[in-house]
Structures are given as structure tokens and as C-alpha cells.
Amino acid sequence: RKEVEQDPGPFNVPEGATVAFNCTYSNSASQSFFWYRQDCRKEPKLLMSVYSSGNEDGRFTAQLNRASQYISLLIRDSKLSDSATYLCVVNILGGGADGLTFGKGTHLIIQP
């Protein structure tokens, strides 16, 4: 089983809609969680960290469900500029010296 799994999409969503997608992780020792955003052929950039209590930043909300071992990202009132690939990143205690494991990303397309 892969350590970090994401639905690759693409998710085609009309502008203004709310969209949510999940990322599941297999290692219960995972301790830190992040969402990165990557535009086509550009470098990934940190979107937000995911805390146990959840995290909200404007139109974006990230949640952690430790019992079911997944994190989620919800985007409200989606904009055309939200079109990108969203990478889930998990820091696994003992998961290699550098700790980080990347999902393959979920491709989101916001349509006018």
C-alpha cells in the first residue's frame, strides 16, 4: 500500500463552486501534514499546514482526521486562479531520515 495517496483527478469544477479532496496516509506515526500547490511546470509552494484542530486561511480549510488517517482540503468560492495541482505532504516519524513523503497530487481545473 502506498504511504500517501491522492485521487489524481482531474476535478473539473465551475467557478464559484466549493470543492474538496482528500489525501490518505498509511503510517499512523505520521505527525505533520501539509498541502502544497503546484502550477503547471512550476515549483511547488506551501499552501497551508494542517493542524489537529484544523486550519483555515481565507477560502481554504484543511482538516486532519487521525482516526481514519486522512487530511482534506476544502476550497470555497473557487476562482479560476485556483486551477493547479495540490500535493499532500506527510512527515512520518521514522520514515527515512528526511521525514517527508509526497502524494502524487490532485489536479484541479476551475472552469468559467
Add this chain to the structure above:
Amino acid sequence: EAQVTQNPRYLITVTGKKLTVTCSQNMNHEYMSWYRQDPGLGLRQIYYSMNVEVTDKGDVPEGYKVSRKEKRNFPLILESPSPNQTSLYFCASSPTGGSTNEKLFFGSGTQLSVL
């Protein structure tokens, strides 16, 4: 400006011709790493370095070398490039590695084509 600088941005070469992709960060970060990204495979780690003179293999190290003689620089070396190394490469750094590894700062990427 705090940044990770990769060069070159684009590189076309031929099989067997040694090349180096440079990576430099100005944030005094201990941790640096190289990734390659291919369609459908996501980001895969090539090598990483926890500090000066400390380097370790990632998931796909074959055909690559790295060095970390100074804290700020982490070059990626392809001694004898082959077409299967055609890919988009990213360098990244963060303040620390291991269990405290959090925000990664990425370079802008190097698109390598090996003919």
C-alpha cells in the same frame, strides 16, 4: 530575498555528456534535497543532505551524484546522462530535516532533455 536558485532553467544535452545542475540557497538551511518529477509519477526524491558533508540516497539515486561541500550549495551531477533521465528537476531546502522537517522551499526547476 530568501530563495533557492537553480541553474540552468532549461538544458538539452546528448547521451553520455557529463552535466551539473547547480542549486544554491541563501537561508542558511541545513537540509537540501533533489527531486525529479515525471508525468503520473509525482515528485521522487533523488538525494538529500541533512548538513554539510552529509548526503543520503533517496528513492531514485541511480545515475546521479551529489555533493555538499558548503552549506549553501548542493549540485546535482549526471556523470553519463541517458534519455530516461529526461525530466523536470527541483532542488529544495528547509531549516532542518528529519522529524522536524516542515516547510520546503523549492527552486524554480530545471527541465532536462537528454537526446
